[in-house]
Amino acid sequence: MKILSNPHTHSTFVDGKNTIEEMANQAFELGFVSLGFSEHAQQVIDGAFGLTAETENAYIAEVNRLKSVYDGRMKIWRGLERDRLSPADKTKYEYILGANHYLTAENGEWAAVDGDADRLENWVKTHADGDWMKAAAQYFEASAAYIEAIQPDIIAHFDLLCKGNRKRHWYDESAKAYLDAGKAAMERMIKVCNVLEVNTGGIARSNQPCPYPILPLLSFWHMIGGEVIPSSDCHRAHQLNAWFDETPEYLKSAGFDHMLRLGTGKELFEEVKL
Numbered sequence: 265m266k267i268l269s270n271p272h273t274h275s276t277f278v279d280g281k282n283t284i285e286e287m288a289n290q291a292f293e294l295g296f297v298s299l300g301f302s303e304h305a306q307q308v309i310d311g312a313f314g315l316t317a318e319t320e321n322a323y324i325a326e327v328n329r330l331k332s333v334y335d336g337r338m339k340i341w342r343g344l345e346r347d348r349l350s351p352a353d354k355t356k357y358e359y360i361l362g363a364n365h366y367l368t369a370e371n372g373e374w375a376a377v378d379g380d381a382d383r384l385e386n387w388v389k390t391h392a393d394g395d396w397m398k399a400a401a402q403y404f405e406a407s408a409a410y411i412e413a414i415q416p417d418i419i420a421h422f423d424l425l426c427k428g429n430r431k432r433h434w435y436d437e438s439a440k441a442y443l444d445a446g447k448a449a450m451e452r453m454i455k456v457c458n459v460l461e462v463n464t465g466g467i468a469r470s471n472q473p474c475p476y477p478i479l480p481l482l483s484f485w486h487m488i489g490g491e492v493i494p495s496s497d498c499h500r501a502h503q504l505n506a507w508f509d510e511t512p513e514y515l516k517s518a519g520f521d522h523m524l525r526l527g528t529g530k531e532l533f534e535e536v537k538l
Contacts, residue, residue, distance in 0.1 A: 265538060267508040269525035271300040271343065271418060272361060272461060272495035277323045278304045279313060282501040284323075288330050290501040292338050298526040300341040301327050302361050305352035309366070309374055314350065324356060339528045345420060348410035349374075359532055361461065362416030364407040365424065367391070367399060377403065381428040388434075396435035400425060401445040408449035415456045417532060418493060421463040421476040422446070430472060437478055446481045451488060458490050459524060459533070462515065465497025468506035475507070479518060486519040493524040493533070512538045 273287055274280035280287075284301060291299040303323050307314035315323055324342065331340045345361045346352050349368070354360045367387055368374045375387035392399040403425050411419055423446060426437055435442060450460075462482065466472030477485070485492070494511045498504045515523055516538055524533040 265512055265536065266295075267494050267505065267511060267523075267525070268294070268296045269298040269300075270296070270496050270498060270504060271341070271359070271493055271526050272302050272345065272420065272463065272465070272497045273300060273504070274303060274345075274497075274499045275301065275323075277319055277326075278315060280499045284326050284330060286501050287498065287504065288334060288338070288340065290504050292334065294505055296338055296504075297528050298339040298341065300343045300359065300526045302343040302345040305344050305346040305350040307347055307350050309349055310376065313365075314347070315352075320352075320356075339526065341526050341532070346414065346416065348406065348414075354414065354416075359417040359526075360414070361418045361420040362411050362414050362457065363420035363424075364403065364410055367403055368406070377425045378427045381432055384428055385432065385434070396429075397439065397441040397445070400435065400442050404445045404449035408452040411453040412456055417457065417459060419453055419457055419460045420495075421465075421497065422450075422460060423477045423481060426476065426478065427466060427470065427472065438480065443480055443484075446477070447484050450481065450485055450490070454485075454488055454490050460485050460490050460492050461495045461497075462492050462511065462523075463495050463497050464507035464511060465495070465499070465503075468496065468503040469499065475511070475514060479514075482515075482518040491524050491533075492520060493526075 275284045327342045343359045344357045369391040375384040388399045463476040527534045
């Protein structure tokens, strides 16, 4: 089966390399039946990686314009990737991806888990006693609390903390302590949001070996009754369907016999057999 939708798409409004129109054109050329734009929301820190009040209005207007352009040919959805440190109003959007990109300390010091590896490493040394299992537990705890609070439509790149680990080898992703922390967060999250993104963006952009989340966590999500929606977390139009040919088998290996995609009508999600 072919994956013909993407719920996690960025653009030149923040850190994407193509305009919204270019992304939509590429999706249509690929035969997509639906496409969701999910620009990074305004943030209280690290402002370069979020919309501003002015660009947010322009972003919404441009998505709405493309919704009209493709009406009847490809369903376009107006979404937002809202980080846990964002003050953005989710009611302006048709769906929300809930994300956590940061580890934060009581004194306000922060580090992006998918950003500067040296900064992240120093944060863990300073605020988690150099203990990566302690840092992972903090990360998953903060993620779970945020999902409980915001109740998004989709949980984004659940174990993003893995990104830098693949190069620096800080911790063992198969360690029981790591998996237990992730599973505990999942058990909390599923009570308010049962749709987990299977994110292939790291494979295309930074040579990650697999999507987020890793297979043991994805299998656990299946075991507790969660749903999944594939996404390329696209920042470049030519990568809009990156690793989508391989994704169905990845989902099957975790136990899934179906997936969700963004709907083609009024409903946000449609179920698709694998």
